[in-house]
Amino acid sequence: MTSPGDSGGRETWPLWEVFIRSSRGLSHVHAGSLHAPDETMAVRNARDLYTRRAEGVSIWVVRASDITSSDPDAKGEFFESPQGKEYRHATYYKESEAVPHL
């Protein structure tokens, strides 16, 4: 029980999370997960499972158990409220609104 999709130790092969770059210039995005004995097979299985229609030009795989994430129950404290920090957005600055190219 170490990641969102890794539910236990009964399985012969570990679980891998798959990230696909759909085309040059874009980031790798999480596509899903799969089981594979090692990283080489994980990449090959990911190709067969997630890119049957040319959905990607590059694949990352990472063992699900190696992912660390934030605590889902600590949303409030951990992701500090943006309240009172409107000045971080361009829309906060009204005086310059009518000025061209600003």
Add this chain to the structure above:
Amino acid sequence: MTAVQPALPEEKSAEGSVDQRREFDRLIDADMRIEPRDWMPDAYRKTLIRQISQHAHSEIIGMQPEGNWITRAPSLKRKAILMAKVQDEAGHGLYLYSAAQTLGIDRETMFEQLVTGAAKYSSIFNYTTPTWADMGSIGWLVDGAAICNQVPLCRASYGPYGRAMTRICKEESFHQRQGFEILLELMRGTDAQKAMAQESVNRWYAPALMMFGPPDEDSPNSQRSMAWKIKRFSNDDLRQRFVDMLVPQAEVLGITLPDPDIKWNEERGHYDFGPLDWDEFYEVLAGRGQANAVRVARRKKAHEDGAWVREAARACADAQAAERMAS
């Protein structure tokens, strides 16, 4: 930051705090998504596991009736198409098993539930495929019904399920079209070919309509699933939508749908259609269909026959990892 440690399903089965329940309800009401590590009611989790795993099993078992025709497809093109379709079904099964796993069930357990009969799969796959035209009927009617069912599931309230369904729906539309074209080609052929297409549609039409599940008044879990926004439309609404789509498509094919009661109802703005034989549905569900035993036995055998491959690959990976550690 903490290491990812989702609570065990048992721990999550607790009632949940007032705040947790309120947050869950708020997300559902706001039409937002529930994600794997959020608190969720135990019944929501169980309903999803049942529905998603049943869906995954259907994809995997669904490979068999069509796999039956790969070696006998009438041309190289048809063979390649059928192989791609069966490969897609394997993929769809895997997407869904992954989604189910995020709810805290492992794949071995799901496999056991399938082969012991504890988990169901769509009854439609317990019908046999004696003719080539059945490949057309499965694509047009069975995949057509599946798409009707699945498109609203892309908006299911559980994130991983919705995402898997989006991927599946994108791929599924070719399945329906290729089936339609198989039938169209037969309907443009000899009298014998036309008869084969018609005979096949006669067999698949009613079972395809029953894929949406029992009538609303006999589907007690539907209401709750709809309240949770797992299900978006009732069984009968989806069935009606499907019939409304089929009638004009059958006209293009020149095929007769085997229901004399089909008639446009101006007032309702829908096609009326005749009653379905739900006794047959429950018989197949209870394991007394044409191929229930064969389907499960074959799945079990394939899994067992592959055991040495899984173990050997694991041993090889372990040995290579040990080698890397040593060097």
